[in-house]
Amino acid sequence: TGFHVVLPAAGIGSRMRADRPKQYLQVAGRSILEHTLDCFLGHPGLRGLVVCLAPDDPFWLRLACAGDPRILRAQGGRERAGSVRNGLQCLLEHGACLDDWVLVHDAARPNLARSDLDHLLDALANDPVGGLLAVPVRDTLKRIGADGRVSETIDRTPIWQAYTPQMFRLGMLRDSLGAALAAGVAITDEASALEWAGLSARLIEGRADNLKVTRPEDLDWLRRLWGATS
Ligand code: C5P
Numbered sequence: 001t002g003f004h005v006v007l008p009a010a011g012i013g014s015r016m017r018a019d020r021p022k023q024y025l026q027v028a029g030r031s032i033l034e035h036t037l038d039c040f041l042g043h044p045g046l047r048g049l050v051v052c053l054a055p056d057d058p059f060w061l062r063l064a065c066a067g068d069p070r071i072l073r074a075q076g077g078r079e080r081a082g083s084v085r086n087g088l089q090c091l092l093e094h095g096a097c098l099d100d101w102v103l104v105h106d107a108a109r110p111n112l113a114r115s116d117l118d119h120l121l122d123a124l125a126n127d128p129v130g131g132l133l134a135v136p137v138r139d140t141l142k143r144i145g146a147d148g149r150v151s152e153t154i155d156r157t158p159i160w161q162a163y164t165p166q167m168f169r170l171g172m173l174r175d176s177l178g179a180a181l182a183a184g185v186a187i188t189d190e191a192s193a194l195e196w197a198g199l200s201a202r203l204i205e206g207r208a209d210n211l212k213v214t215r216p217e218d219l220d221w222l223r224r225l226w227g228a229t230s
Helices: 032-041 080-093 114-124 170-183 190-196 216-226
Strands: 003-009 046-053 071-075 101-104 130-136 141-144 150-154 160-169 202-205
Touching (some): 003 080, 032 046, 032 114, 046 080, 080 101, 080 170, 101 114, 101 170, 114 130, 114 202, 130 190, 160 170, 170 190
Parallel strands (some): 003 046, 003 101, 046 071, 130 202
Antiparallel strands (some): 101 160, 130 160, 141 150
8 A cells, every 4th residue: 555654743742851852862873753764764655754843943954864855844833733734735735645545653653563554554455534553551540530539440441542653545634634623622643633523543453562752761661672772
């Protein structure tokens, strides 16, 4: 299956408490964002790829891959959904079609396995809507009350964590994101925009280690996983 990729990379990553956005932190000699790009740049199905960057981003141009002619750049938005919408527009301006598949993947998720990517592409190739990689919740879930104590244990069997890539038809995703943004609804992933438009995404079970780097300890976890010393 041929596909396009949007990498939203315009977030500030405040939970990381670092001197730069998490996608620019170094692991194993390169930035997280460069590791993420590698998951896609070597794939024979890749038709186009766009990175969405904050307007005042001083870090991108320092990366070795900044001059790679295969990588398009779009301006990030205030919200992730705005960044993705700008990325989709950029792909359309560079020859993508409304019926093409597009995969949206967090810049801060550098451990996507090729087998997961291929599994997603295969599983959804004939799907009318599209879907996303996801992982069933493994821990017991609690709701807390205003007093900070457990008020309830939640049945976890139907609860999944939404990962990325999230794969949809470009036109369908653009229209759903546009409608959700115009209505001012909070959209934290692409599938929520589709849901808001009345369309339901398929969940494809992926590997639990396709984690989004979020907290400082995630960097050490990645280094151990990759056998890296820096
Ligand atoms: O903050 P969070 O971890 O949910 O961000 C997920 C991804 O969305 C990150 O790769 C981040 O850079 C991106 N993002 C963006 N534009 C924003 C906010 C987040 O591209 N305005």
